[in-house]
Amino acid sequence: MVKNEVTLHVNGETRSLYIRNAETLLYTLREKLGLTGAKPGCLNGDCGACTVEVNGAAIKSCIMLTIEAANQQITTVEGLQDAPIQTQFVEKFAFQCGYCTPGFIMNCNTLIEKYPEANETVIKKWLESNICRCTGYKEIEDAVKAVLTSNQADSSV
Amino acid sequence: MISYDFEYAKPATIDEALDQFQTFEKQGKNPIYFSGGTEIITLGRKNRIVTNAVIDIKAIPECTVIQKQEGKLVLGAALSLTEVIEQNVFPLLSEIAMEIADNTARNKITLGGNICSNIVYKEAVLPFLLTESEAMIATKKGLERRPFTKRFNQQLQLGQGEFLVQVTTKESDLTLPFLTMKKRKQWDVGYPLLTTAALQKESRVKVAFSGLCAFPFRNEQLEHRLNACQLSNDERIEQAIREVDTPLLDDVHGSAEYRKFVLKNSLMDVLNAFEGADRRW
Ligand SMILES: Cc1cc2nc3c(=O)[nH]c(=O)nc-3n(C[C@H](O)[C@H](O)[C@H](O)COP(=O)(O)OP(=O)(O)OC[C@H]3O[C@@H](n4cnc5c(N)ncnc54)[C@H](O)[C@@H]3O)c2cc1C
Ligand code: FES
Ligand code: FES
Numbered sequence: 427m428v429k430n431e432v433t434l435h436v437n438g439e440t441r442s443l444y445i446r447n448a449e450t451l452l453y454t455l456r457e458k459l460g461l462t463g464a465k466p467g468c469l470n471g472d473c474g475a476c477t478v479e480v481n482g483a484a485i486k487s488c489i490m491l492t493i494e495a496a497n498q499q500i501t502t503v504e505g506l507q508d509a510p511i512q513t514q515f516v517e518k519f520a521f522q523c524g525y526c527t528p529g530f531i532m533n534c535n536t537l538i539e540k541y542p543e544a545n546e547t548v549i550k551k552w553l554e555s556n557i558c559r560c561t562g563y564k565e566i567e568d569a570v571k572a573v574l575t576s577n578q579a580d581s582s583v
Numbered sequence: 584m585i586s587y588d589f590e591y592a593k594p595a596t597i598d599e600a601l602d603q604f605q606t607f608e609k610q611g612k613n614p615i616y617f618s619g620g621t622e623i624i625t626l627g628r629k630n631r632i633v634t635n636a637v638i639d640i641k642a643i644p645e646c647t648v649i650q651k652q653e654g655k656l657v658l659g660a661a662l663s664l665t666e667v668i669e670q671n672v673f674p675l676l677s678e679i680a681m682e683i684a685d686n687t688a689r690n691k692i693t694l695g696g697n698i699c700s701n702i703v704y705k706e707a708v709l710p711f712l713l714t715e716s717e718a719m720i721a722t723k724k725g726l727e728r729r730p731f732t733k734r735f736n737q738q739l740q741l742g743q744g745e746f747l748v749q750v751t752t753k754e755s756d757l758t759l760p761f762l763t764m765k766k767r768k769q770w771d772v773g774y775p776l777l778t779t780a781a782l783q784k785e786s787r788v789k790v791a792f793s794g795l796c797a798f799p800f801r802n803e804q805l806e807h808r809l810n811a812c813q814l815s816n817d818e819r820i821e822q823a824i825r826e827v828d829t830p831l832l833d834d835v836h837g838s839a840e841y842r843k844f845v846l847k848n849s850l851m852d853v854l855n856a857f858e859g860a861d862r863r864w
Contacts, residue, residue, distance in 0.1 A: 428588035
């Protein structure tokens with residue numbers, strides 16, 4: 427069988443669909459589920475424009491087969507509802523053309539969840555996974571720091 | 584998007600995986616093992632890897648273990664590089680893995696996938712070339728355990744249908760003083776111009792390289808020259824470099840001459856780091 431029926435848990439919804447085994451998660455999300463937030467860039471694992479969350483980990487969806495993601499918890503940028511990092515991207519002017527933005531947001535969101543006390547070195551390391559042609563990364567770094575600082579202040583109250 | 588179709592199997596045991604391989608073969612397919620799948624997907628898109636069937640090994644429990652037993656560290660071939668780094672049970676390997684690809688890609692790239700990859704770098708091989716390590720291979724006759732350095736010659740030597748299950752490393756080798764250096768043409772992520780890993784055991788320095796030639800390697804003659812303490816560092820390095828018996832890579836990332844220059848500097852860093860000291864750098 428070169429095709430299979432799979433169940434995907436995307437953004438809190440469960441969807442069953444037929445896919446080619448050779449299909450990437452990026453393709454399925456965009457072409458079958460209409461979730462066009464994850465962007466095709468290099469399709470080679472380099473640029474991060476296609477980043478989504480799978481079981482809490484940032485994953486470049488162009489280098490994952492859909493069949494590998496079956497029954498896993500997937501979150502795309504559409505699944506974030508006014509997450510603090512989204513607000514801070516606006517506040518800090520962390521995008522210009524916006525093509526890389528969903529990928530950056532998903533990566534940054536995972537970083538914030540996993541390392542609530544991330545320091546500058548960790549933030550810089552994580553941001554190396556994504557490529558932005560417009561900004562100087564500084565604004566993106568500032569957006570991450572703003573969320574971390576605000577979360578730390580909230581948790582110390 | 585991969586233009587061709589393939590079957591996908593995800594066996595739960597080593598035996599099932601081996602059987603599945605044979606079944607696919609009998610059906611005239613050319614099966615390959617699938618670990619992180621990043622190379623199969625990216626090269627598959629360009630038709631540089633073409634297959635009718637993949638066997639995903641990530642559900643095989645032996646392929647995802649990290650444990651210490653009988654004086655050895657056991658690492659499953661399907662562990663992601665992120666898991667290897669986060670557990671940090673083998674600092675030299677963690678440091679090498681931390682420089683492979685980027686943080687997100689490492690969630691998907693696996694240890695075994697890197698060791699068995701088609702690209703020339705295979706940086707995760709270096710720590711196992713320098714330590715007393717063994718490759719645990721699934722074969723038709725059962726699990727076969729072989730010294731890693733004997734099994735790895737330009738690439739991991741695997742028979743038809745065999746796959747890497749685990750790599751084990753002697754526990755006492757995990758904490759030896761080491762140094763790693765990854766020199767890239769530019770930027771902070773991606774493939775190396777030259778990656779050097781060095782380890783000191785019983786006052787001798789061992790070195791292994793990736794990116795210098797068309798495969799990662801360790802050369803005992805080169806090490807012998809490098810450890811000739813009666814000579815000056817410059818002489819040792821000069822003689823060590825002459826022992827490289829394979830053509831240096833000469834490509835857009837760097838000419839052979841430039842790689843030789845970088846190699847010379849890296850070896851100087853290695854000697855300086857270990858000079859008269861028994862410490863971790
Ligand atoms: C963005 C990006 C950056 C990269 N940067 C680097 C880098 O800096 N340094 C570097 O060294 N590499 C780098 N790589 C290459 C990457 O590490 C290799 O391509 C590696 O193969 C990927 O591992 P995988 O688990 O995804 O392999 P897969 O795609 O699953 O497999 C790769 C090959 O190995 C075979 N295989 C896999 N597992 C086994 C097994 N257990 N037994 C037998 N055969 C097996 C497969 O059949 C296939 O031929 C990079 C890759 C990407 C996508
Ligand atoms: S499109 Fe996936 S990393 Fe570039
Ligand atoms: S905002 Fe244009 S590529 Fe990042």
